[in-house]
Amino acid sequence: MRTLCASTLIGEFFVIGFAGLVAMKDPDLTMGTVWTVSGIAMLLTVLLCGMITRPGGTQLGWALQLALIASGFIVPIMFFLGAVFAALWWASLHFGQKIDEAKARFAAQAEAEAGA
Numbered sequence: 001m002r003t004l005c006a007s008t009l010i011g012e013f014f015v016i017g018f019a020g021l022v023a024m025k026d027p028d029l030t031m032g033t034v035w036t037v038s039g040i041a042m043l044l045t046v047l048l049c050g051m052i053t054r055p056g057g058t059q060l061g062w063a064l065q066l067a068l069i070a071s072g073f074i075v076p077i078m079f080f081l082g083a084v085f086a087a088l089w090w091a092s093l094h095f096g097q098k099i100d101e102a103k104a105r106f107a108a109q110a111e112a113e114a115g116a
Helices: 002-023 031-051 057-073 077-115
Strands: none
Touching: 002 031, 002 057, 002 077, 031 057, 057 077
């Protein structure tokens, strides 16, 4: 699960950075505001890569997905990209859990065969 989720978060890191570049063109926003918000979100994606398996890590990931979708009010394409990454986040959690369960089964089976 950790690998899939981290891959999704690193993809989001770059998308947030590119969205920051697009948001800079908005005359109502200052460059400092754009890069403060974008920088915090980008830092959060990197920190979440290490927190995924800790309590609250996946919930914080969902909060990031919602924030990414909400950023569509500033950069409209982010409504679409946020929804795509939310779907990728769900898939990473769902299929990552299945992969982890399969690995545990195979490890238990190999251990049982080695002990027999």
